[in-house]
Amino acid sequence: MNTKLNPFRMNSIKTNFKLFFACILLAGAFSCSDPWEEHAETSDANLNFNLSEALTASAQTSEFGKLLTETGYDKILASSKTFTVWAPTNEAFAQVEASALASTAAKKLFVENHIALTAFSSITQQDTVTVKMYSNKYLEFKFGKTIADANVIEADKYTSNGLYHIIDKALAPKKNIWEYVQERASTNAMSKYLIDLNEVNIYTRDSVQKSLSLPGIYADSLTNSYFTNVYNLNNEENKYTFFLLEDGSFVTETERLRPYMNRISEDSTTTYTNYFTVRDLAFHKAITRENLPDTLVSKFGVKVPLNEATIAEEIQLSNGVVYVMGELEIPLETRLLTSTIQGEEPFQFSQGDKRSNTFYREKEDPNGIVFNDIMVQNHRINRFTIYYGVSNLYTTSYKVYWRAINDIQTNIFQQRVNIGGFISEVDGSLNEPFAELPYTNVEPNVYEEVFVGEFELTVKGSGQTLVSLMAANSTSDGVNTLSLDYLKLVPVIK
Incomplete structure (x- = not known):
């Protein structure tokens, strides 16, 4: 055996x-x-x-x-x-x-x-x-x-x-992306700006998020406006790719964007110009150099073109990778995003309780595509108004388009878009808009976008910009109907 x-x-x-x-x-x-x-x-x-x-x-x-x-x-x-x-x-x-x-x-x-x-x-x-x-x-x-x-x-x-x-090799702990940015703050302008966002609130909500942060240094704290609005680069649980601009590229990109960021003061203009320059440079995944595509799309929908030849340095870190960029140019045509307002998402109406006349609809267009919209009908109030808010507008001219569906009336009705102003606390009416677009016909069964006018924004205030949809100056049923699938505000490159 x-x-x-x-x-x-x-x-x-x-x-x-x-x-x-x-x-x-x-x-x-x-x-x-x-x-x-x-x-x-x-x-x-x-x-x-x-x-x-x-x-x-x-x-x-x-x-x-x-x-x-x-x-x-x-x-x-x-x-x-x-x-x-x-x-x-x-x-x-x-x-x-x-x-x-x-x-x-x-x-x-x-x-x-x-x-x-x-x-x-x-x-x-x-x-x-x-x-x-x-x-x-x-x-x-x-x-x-x-x-x-x-x-x-x-x-x-x-x-x-x-x-x-x-x-066979010790596991010496690597810095994370935020620790690396902090280390570079004394020699890199973009890094210094990011650290400064510890003290600056880009949006009102930032201060609320920061107040909820735990004391001390925690990987999941939200002590910085970049963490709150873009990605928490101090978080060890996730992986990121981050593009850090060298000073020359940072200056070039901010100067190109600056004319579209006019605020009420020079300091606030600089703060917002820098923010909108850097917010599209972080991505929620770690991408190796050999797998970098020629274009990445940011969290906000901005297309960021990449050229490997402009990468000055690659740094592997504990929660991702940093590419230091000698040059990174994002065309204004892709940087300046169209703002879309959904009709079924108002935040307020003008005078009177007209809930019984307000319809949030789910419809299907002739191509079989399902959409949601709002229609207010037979409310019998002249110039009845639906209010919306829009963030992140640029200081430039805008072309305005809507899709407004008139599918349950045989007659044409008119409505208009207004930009800016304030809402009266007395009767909920619109006061002092800076742009009043002309009344435009809403014809039966038109499903295409319709151009409704232009406006120019010269200075952007803090918070959202008021956008309103106003009915005809009539109390007659069928004449003062309001309908909206969406509004598009398309920025014009200067």
Whole structure:
């Protein structure tokens, strides 16, 4: 009889051994029979030691073990909780830059970036597991063979309170994008502006969000207007791509946009010009250089053209990547966005309770496309008005279009659009609009957009701009009907 063991069977035994101990550490997360009875029968000497003891005693990881003791993490890794440690070899530890261990705080952060709560075995059904480290950074454990840019050279070394993997490179914690921006604030104008948004509210709502922030420095705090309105670049849980303009490019882009950002003061004009320059430069995913497309679309719908040749520097960070751009020009034709106002989303009506005459409709156009609109009919009030608000208008001329459906009357009615002004507290009527577009016919069964006029905005105030839809100066049914699917305000390039 041939007594030589089949090598494939031996590999199977090793795999099952690892799975068995992973079951023990996950405390019943997987189905394993009599785990503690079988645990007691194993001869693995490491199971007599906790993680702290095992890492310090190992000839491969003793230097990392010394740092555990120095930072007090030897006590944490001796507790009854279950941990996973990715421990660098002594050779890898010797290659760590001095700056990563320059202070007690730096040493603790370094250690924390190698430790995770709960067990992460190299045997997993997932190709990539995102692991939250004690440092609050997130690292990717891929195929059980690599973590971040380090290779696992010995995996699944179990102890009494967890397991450790030996890696060939230390996991020195990287800065996140916001930490990098803060570091550049003294030498980069765009970075300095972004830091200044800690104190500036772009919108009224920003102050409310900031008031809800927790004290201190937290990855999920909203202490900056860029975090509130664009993306929280201090958040370690998500990945971002961020384009940081060098000073020359930043000045060029802001000067091109400045004529469209006139505010009541020079300072506020500068603040809003800079904001609308930088708000389209962050994207909610990390994109490697080789996968950068020729155009990205920002959160706000702006198309941002990219030219790899203008990338001055690429910096890989803990929550994404920063590309420092020597040049990045966004054409005004794509930068200045059309504002669309949905008819079924008013915030107020003029005098009188006309809810019984107001219809929020779901309709289907001749092409079978479903849309929503508003219709107010037979209200018997002359110049009855529906009010809307629009944000982010530019100081330029606008062409105004509407789609207004007249599908339940055979006669034509007229309505008009007004821009700006204020609402009377006495009777809800419109006062002092700066632009009154002409009354325009709403003909039966027209589903195309209709041009209704132009206006020019020379100075933009704070908050929203009032936009109103006004009925005919008549009390007659069928004559003073209002209808609106949407309004489009299309900016004109100067």
